[in-house]
Amino acid sequence: MLENLFVGIADWLRSLLGGLGTPGEINEAIVMLAKLVAILVFILVNALWLVYMERKVAAYMQARIGPNRVGPKGLLQTTADIGKLISKEIVIPKKADVVVFLLAPVLIFVPTLMVFAVIPFGKNMAAIDMNIGVFYLLAIASLSTLFFWMGGWASNSKYSLIGSMRVVAQMVSYELPLVLGLLGVVMIVGSLKMSDIIAAQEHTWFIFTQPIAFLIYFIAAVAETNRTPFDLVEGESEIIAGPYTEYGGMAFAMFFLAEYANIMVICAMATIMFLGGWHAPFGLDFIPSWVWFFLKMYILIFIVMQFRWTYPRIRVDQLMGFGWKVLVPLALANIFITGIGMKIYQAIGW
Amino acid sequence: MESSIYSVVAFYGLALTILGAATLVVFVRNIVHSVLFLAVTFVAMAGLFLLLDADFIAAVQVLVYAGAVCIMVVFGIMLIQRADMKATNLFNKQLLAGGGLVALVVALCAVLAGRTAWTELVTAQEVPANTVQFIGTLLLSKYVIPFEVAALLLLVALVGAIVIARDEEVKANARD
Numbered sequence: 001m002l003e004n005l006f007v008g009i010a011d012w013l014r015s016l017l018g019g020l021g022t023p024g025e026i027n028e029a030i031v032m033l034a035k036l037v038a039i040l041v042f043i044l045v046n047a048l049w050l051v052y053m054e055r056k057v058a059a060y061m062q063a064r065i066g067p068n069r070v071g072p073k074g075l076l077q078t079t080a081d082i083g084k085l086i087s088k089e090i091v092i093p094k095k096a097d098v099v100v101f102l103l104a105p106v107l108i109f110v111p112t113l114m115v116f117a118v119i120p121f122g123k124n125m126a127a128i129d130m131n132i133g134v135f136y137l138l139a140i141a142s143l144s145t146l147f148f149w150m151g152g153w154a155s156n157s158k159y160s161l162i163g164s165m166r167v168v169a170q171m172v173s174y175e176l177p178l179v180l181g182l183l184g185v186v187m188i189v190g191s192l193k194m195s196d197i198i199a200a201q202e203h204t205w206f207i208f209t210q211p212i213a214f215l216i217y218f219i220a221a222v223a224e225t226n227r228t229p230f231d232l233v234e235g236e237s238e239i240i241a242g243p244y245t246e247y248g249g250m251a252f253a254m255f256f257l258a259e260y261a262n263i264m265v266i267c268a269m270a271t272i273m274f275l276g277g278w279h280a281p282f283g284l285d286f287i288p289s290w291v292w293f294f295l296k297m298y299i300l301i302f303i304v305m306q307f308r309w310t311y312p313r314i315r316v317d318q319l320m321g322f323g324w325k326v327l328v329p330l331a332l333a334n335i336f337i338t339g340i341g342m343k344i345y346q347a348i349g350w
Numbered sequence: 351m352e353s354s355i356y357s358v359v360a361f362y363g364l365a366l367t368i369l370g371a372a373t374l375v376v377f378v379r380n381i382v383h384s385v386l387f388l389a390v391t392f393v394a395m396a397g398l399f400l401l402l403d404a405d406f407i408a409a410v411q412v413l414v415y416a417g418a419v420c421i422m423v424v425f426g427i428m429l430i431q432r433a434d435m436k437a438t439n440l441f442n443k444q445l446l447a448g449g450g451l452v453a454l455v456v457a458l459c460a461v462l463a464g465r466t467a468w469t470e471l472v473t474a475q476e477v478p479a480n481t482v483q484f485i486g487t488l489l490l491s492k493y494v495i496p497f498e499v500a501a502l503l504l505l506v507a508l509v510g511a512i513v514i515a516r517d518e519e520v521k522a523n524a525r526d
Contacts, residue, residue: 097380136405143389143412146424165428
């Protein structure tokens, strides 16, 4: 019953529309639209919840209580914050490139939302199960660099420009180890389809067969989302808020929420590629698959948040050196060893 | 490509976007806006590939062109930053040479389009659902030589860039 909760809702919607006698093509389009809107609402609500979670985690790590006034346990705090941000004026700097300046916070959400269309949240719960799922995700995610840069450049301010230069340099450098890390898993499965990758992990999760790939992926992914210890992009002590310096009100909040949505993407991706997706560990499959998926994802998100409150920020030269001299060679070595290992297994007939 | 009304509308919409954005890349006077329109052109071209059921090529188009080539141009813009970006993508006086070159390209395209048997292409067998494997196999069997040559070219370019960069560094150290 609970297992098929969301699939059941989709089927119910489909049969309801079927009863109305509209053409099949339009019915399918409406069901697809409903799925995507559901994902959209989920992401936005979840981003609010992640901001709250971040503040609570930070508070407990610093022996504080954190937000506890608005709503039960302070749960409505971020909702109140968004209300405040919406009511604020968006100040446009005098020498800004107005159209680009205003487009950037709108477009920043587009790649993130597009990526969620292929993520399987549970058994049969991907909105679209694409043949090239993993590759699609990487291709679309690479677009967000351009939007960060747009915002930083159009602000026409020194801090924003330095911040956006750092965004471009950092995201381009860490995209390479990220992709190379995932390649090990893709080699073993022999498919880019998310459902195939999850099906291949029914018995053994890839974190056990590809531990180095998991570490490379996770480190590079944290750097891709500009989180501490790789948050040079918005290093408050040096360049105020990097590309977002000149943004105020909801325009700033869009960048902020996009960051949390991106954390969700990378943790969901790590869950799919390395932690068995929606598969239940130890045969505990009386708990619905989507609960397992979200459990794994939130544990990873918690680890990312823990990074932020336990590690200091690294320097720019350390960042570049670590990416190019440690992660990339390690990822290449991992691919090489994986290839040899696969050939040996084939030779001895496993 | 199926010829349902949806694909026809999508094709003309994408074609208009590509042509419009590509024209703006040339005519806009601010080079930053040119780059952004270039990205629009590339993404719309990925849409055209999707219409042809070539989903892998579409993703490559987005990753390599919109995600990487545009970023390279962005690097160039930021390294040669000027105080006034309003007049960075201007016209020059090479009208005759430019016009001649464009005429040549158009003529070549026209000849190639005239020689292609379009009707046979359209009625050819259906596109396989999973193109990645076929592309991979072809790249490493039939087209392995061009593939390796391209890889070698990239390696040479990489080494060349490092040599140029190191040269500057050595000179800078000598000055200190």
